[in-house]
Amino acid sequence: MVKITDVARRAGVSPSTVSYALSGKRPISDATRRRVQAAVRELGYRPHAIGRPPADRRSKVLALAVPLRSGVHVPVVTQFAVSVVTAARAHDHDVLLLTQGEGEEGIGRVAAAGLADAVVVMDVQLQDPRLPLLRSLSLPSVLIGVPAEPDGLTCVDLDFRAAGELCVDHLARLGHRVVALVGSPPEVYVRRTAFARRLVQGFTSAADRHRLTSAVHPCGTGRDAARAIAERLLREQPALTGVVVHNEPLLDPLIDAFERLGLRVPGDLSLIAVCPAPVAASARVPVTSVAVPSAELGTRAVHLLVRKLSGTPVPGTTLLPPRLTERASTAARAAA
Amino acid sequence: MVKITDVARRAGVSPSTVSYALSGKRPISDATRRRVQAAVRELGYRPHAIGRPPADRRSKVLALAVPLRSGVHVPVVTQFAVSVVTAARAHDHDVLLLTQGEGEEGIGRVAAAGLADAVVVMDVQLQDPRLPLLRSLSLPSVLIGVPAEPDGLTCVDLDFRAAGELCVDHLARLGHRVVALVGSPPEVYVRRTAFARRLVQGFTSAADRHRLTSAVHPCGTGRDAARAIAERLLREQPALTGVVVHNEPLLDPLIDAFERLGLRVPGDLSLIAVCPAPVAASARVPVTSVAVPSAELGTRAVHLLVRKLSGTPVPGTTLLPPRLTERASTAARAAA
């Protein structure tokens, strides 16, 4: 392995001069800088992380704590992870992957060992066991999702409450009077996952505001669950004409199930999904949706983290405003 | 942050004694060891990675180079990544995530900076541009997938050639005489992705051996592609009764498309998929499949890597034998 002393020898200067020539933290003459750069190129020198003194103890690594528990949609998480890695690279950082179960232990370990400078925490619950740890650690962090008590923490998320309201507003504007929310699997709510709860709140309060009849149903995934929930909805709310779906993998099966029951989308039933845009656009019927901007969330999280690392103050909670995109799955309610 | 000297002071010994007490590399009296352990517990000490001298230069980090290019099925990759992280943790290692595009550059950077001790490389092509780099680097590596020239490299993969043969053998045994392979998207073959090509080889050679009429069709994903390929198959091979699918996201749409053309599975058409078992089992018709054991591949890769790191010699190429699981999508060919 080629070290800084090798470069120094070849360039005929001292190691410290090489360091300064590369970092630019002190003035170095053009001639010297050029010689150093040439030596670096010729030898293929790259600073080795082990040498970094604790002054600049930065490992240039961010940790990413991903959930991957049941009920979490894998492609969404993956897209998010990729955007984090990409954004991190743009800021000259690498990403260390921590999986759930590792969650708490992993964050502690990574912080103590100095393996990472900062951590992005996904899938935050309202009362998340990791929060006390994050508060006590000096390790900068950004949460994806907003817990019940976000004081002192940096959080980013889609404004799921507003997203829920937006969906209902849209259905109400189209004349729908009876609506339902088909949500994530029950375990997601049991875990008190923040974003899922907030969406329900927004949905419910907007429905009340518009004086709509509404119901909320957590729902598992798969064809059988879709059929069951579709039948149940029609049984319990025969006048149902508007459905909000917050459950990516259920989207296609649910449309299927409704059609098998003789309900056309959007003829008889309007459907709005809360999910990443590609999922909505490529469903068997292109679905009107409020996009979950996973890529943007990842990028934002990294930006915030980098700013924190540089000492810049950052806002406590950033909520991205929801945006609704109309596609083929919503229509005005047919006249009675 | 609590360091080894703090522990030493509290335990009333020297730092080196603490180190030995924790590593066990030299005999330490029971009394001393106990005092050290108590001090470690009380102070919450954890060794900081920055202190590790290059003698034991191990960073306890593995890099994982994941593809995430078009045509690669995301859930499969994710499952694989998770199994790598889990296995790595079992060996007291963490995992650094490198994404494609970063591929070559990333491996070089990580190696030079000493960020990782070893690397797992996914989605290997027959002529992979990363191979020369891997050979030249002293960084131990394991490839998922077998390139054209695997000499000097450690590779793990499902034996896709045998998998292709196994599918055809099964169809032939059931009496099918005209078969087709619906493969991955064309770009996968253009890239000369190793496993995709090998599957085709196995499929073709087994078909020839059994004197079957056969055809191979790369195919994109999505409902439209499924419909197009289904129609084309029936047009070009009207007597077709056996289909092998090597394209996870196409499975459901393809079954759909066949049924819309009036072909029942398995009544009129037998279907075998090469994909992870859960995908096959949860398709709209449970599909007979040869499993792609992503989790096992990840675990194996990490095991091999750990053995390499410890200096144990490891086999060059490990091919896992394919296993076929019968489900509801295959049946004997109906008598003419």
Add this chain to the structure above:
DNA sequence: TTCACCCGTCGAAGCGCTTCGACGGGTGCT
């Protein structure tokens, strides 16, 4: 011409840890 100042460079220290060599004091054998 002289002095102050600054630019460009160097040497040394230090980070937290591991490990090598050394050393002191028991123990066991002769």
Add this chain to the structure above:
DNA sequence: AGCACCCGTCGAAGCGCTTCGACGGGTGAA
């Protein structure tokens, strides 16, 4: 009883890098 040996512990070195303080020589101003 004496000697060798080994167990348990300590001190010091060293890893590759960055950065602080220092220093020498040139330049500009008085």
